[in-house]
Amino acid sequence: MPTTVTTVTTSASPRTRLRGWWAVFSLTLALFAIVTTEILPIGLLTPIGAEFGVSDGTAGLMMTMPGLLAAVAAPTVTVATARVDRRLMLCALVLLLAVANFLTAAATAFWLVLVARVLVGITIGGFWSIGAGLAGRLVPPASTGRATAVIFSAVPLGSVLGVPAGTLVGDLAGWRTTFATTGLLSSAVLALLLLTLPALPPAEATRPSVLRALLRGTGTRYALLMTFLVVLAHFAAYTYVTPFLRQVTRADPGQITGYLLIYGAAGVAGNFIGGALVTRAPRLAFGAAAGTIAAATALLPVLGRGDAGALALLIVWGLGYGAVPVCSQTWFARAAPRTPEAATVLFTASFQATLAAGALTGGAVVDHTSLDAVMWCGAVTAGLVVLVAGARSAELRPPGR
Numbered sequence: 001m002p003t004t005v006t007t008v009t010t011s012a013s014p015r016t017r018l019r020g021w022w023a024v025f026s027l028t029l030a031l032f033a034i035v036t037t038e039i040l041p042i043g044l045l046t047p048i049g050a051e052f053g054v055s056d057g058t059a060g061l062m063m064t065m066p067g068l069l070a071a072v073a074a075p076t077v078t079v080a081t082a083r084v085d086r087r088l089m090l091c092a093l094v095l096l097l098a099v100a101n102f103l104t105a106a107a108t109a110f111w112l113v114l115v116a117r118v119l120v121g122i123t124i125g126g127f128w129s130i131g132a133g134l135a136g137r138l139v140p141p142a143s144t145g146r147a148t149a150v151i152f153s154a155v156p157l158g159s160v161l162g163v164p165a166g167t168l169v170g171d172l173a174g175w176r177t178t179f180a181t182t183g184l185l186s187s188a189v190l191a192l193l194l195l196t197l198p199a200l201p202p203a204e205a206t207r208p209s210v211l212r213a214l215l216r217g218t219g220t221r222y223a224l225l226m227t228f229l230v231v232l233a234h235f236a237a238y239t240y241v242t243p244f245l246r247q248v249t250r251a252d253p254g255q256i257t258g259y260l261l262i263y264g265a266a267g268v269a270g271n272f273i274g275g276a277l278v279t280r281a282p283r284l285a286f287g288a289a290a291g292t293i294a295a296a297t298a299l300l301p302v303l304g305r306g307d308a309g310a311l312a313l314l315i316v317w318g319l320g321y322g323a324v325p326v327c328s329q330t331w332f333a334r335a336a337p338r339t340p341e342a343a344t345v346l347f348t349a350s351f352q353a354t355l356a357a358g359a360l361t362g363g364a365v366v367d368h369t370s371l372d373a374v375m376w377c378g379a380v381t382a383g384l385v386v387l388v389a390g391a392r393s394a395e396l397r398p399p400g401r
Contacts, residue, residue, distance in 0.1 A: 020138040022196040024147045027131055027138075030094055030189045031154035034127055036162025037101060037120055037182055038066055043167030043260055044175045045242050051175075052110040056243045057363030062117050063239050064363070067356025069121025070128075074349040075211060077126035082207075086200035087193075090131050094190045097123045101183030105176045121352070128348045137200060155325055156271045159264035159318075164257050171253040210342045219335030220346065227328045227347075228354050229385045230290045234321050235358030236365070237297045237378030241314075244300070244371045249310045259311055263318040270322020277323070278330045286327045287389030290382045292320025298379035301372035325351070 041048065041062035049059035081089050100119035107113045135147035170178040214220045245251045245259060270289070278285040296317035303309035329347050336343035365374040 019196065019198070020140075021147070023138045023198065024135060024150055026189065026192040026196045027090075027134065028151050028154050030090070030127065030193060031131070031151065032158055032162060033094070033182065033186050033189050034097060034120075034124055035155055035158030036166060037097060037186070038124055039063070039158065039163055040166045040178065040182065042239055043163050043242055043257070044170045044178060045240070046246060047170060047175050048113070052113070054110055055367055056240060057367035058110075060239050060359045060363035060366075061114060063235065063359035064356045065114050065117040066121035066124055067235075067352045067354075067359065069118050070125035071349045071353030071356065073122045073125025074129045074345050074352065075208075077122070078129040078345050079208060081126075081130075083202055086130055086134065086202060087197045090127060090197065091190060091193050093123045093127045093130075094186055094193060098183050098186035098190060101179045101186055105179040105183060125348060125352060129345045132344055132348075134200065138198075152326070152329075153268075153271075156264065156268040156322055159260075159267045161264070164261035164264060167253075167257045167260060171257060211345065214336050214342055214346060217335055220332065223328065223331035223335055224346070224350050226286055226331065226385060226388060227350050229381055229388065230286070230293065230324055230328075231351055231354040232358045232361065233290070233297070233378045233381035233385070234293055234324065235355045236362035236381065237375050238317075238321070239359040239362050240366050240371060240374055243366070244304070244375065245310060248301070248371055249304055249307065251307065251310070255307065259314055262311065263314040266315045266318025267322035270319040271326055273319070274323020275326045278327045282327065282330060282334075283389050285323060286331070287386050289320045289323040289327055290385030290389065292316055293324075294379045294382035294386065296320065297375045297382065300375045 041059070045056060045059050045062070048062070049056055052059075077089075096119050100116040100123065103116040103119070104113055107116065132151065133148075135151055136144045139147045166178045166182065169181060215224075242256060242260075245256050251259065274285055274289060277288070296313045300310065300313050300317075304313055328351065329344075332343045332347040336346075362374045362377070365377055
């Protein structure tokens, strides 16, 4: 994860350190709002599709559009705004997020929803690439690691709190109310960023030549391959988990909300387990995460027809996927230790592009075959990651410490 080096001393006053931690908190809350907005359609896919008269596969474009735009926005926004104050950029991107949420809530046609999701994608790519590595500029060096962990906790918390809460609000008051509420949250986050973030003039520029050089590295290519396969497997299946639980498990909306909450809690646990394991055994950590996802998605069509089986497998799935972002980010960071911002740009772009491809692929499978089939496709693809992780060839050797 990127850490832009500036001169920060440990002798900073308590008041300065406190303001730095408030800035870290505001960044975390902003990323929480972004993650929640990005994956919120997973819990609301069926009611949104029903209102606009589109299939589950077509409704899955709400996941595909942000991913595609984020993949493009990550390098484009970072390079194009290399000389713009990072505080200004982060605030502008959160404002764009609020507009996207309010536009979704007021949409009168599905194409307007997709326009709003394009804006979400631009926010995702730009904010992650610029904001995810700012901890080192906000707190003293001794606290950078802890601050970075706090910022990245927004990812599992979006699954644990954001999506289940949004799904619950959608069940009680309609999906439009959910997006309006998320828009209000984004507006509050914008105010907090303006109050807490100091001026952050760009300290270094990420040039296209740096990104091209990274893509030629063996370690970077390995990270790209592993990330592509496991994220494709996960989102091809998980984007359609709500229709599966409704139609196959026969769970009611309240149960689905509870299932997603428990899945998210398992994801938090998986995040910390993966983070602890990847530093010692990166190949094992990535392979174990993928193997867990493969097992859960393969068994879901068989054992997920009852409530107990579905819940147990969602817990297993959550544990596996929770470890994926930290494993992927670690591989990218080790592949490019001298250019951390560029490494994060590649991580964000590859992750989001594959998320979009997964949702799109899963939608095609669902529309032309069945919900069971999309789970099995996810299992096969995740199984390939286990094979790649076990490869012993020199070309696939893990990046050095």
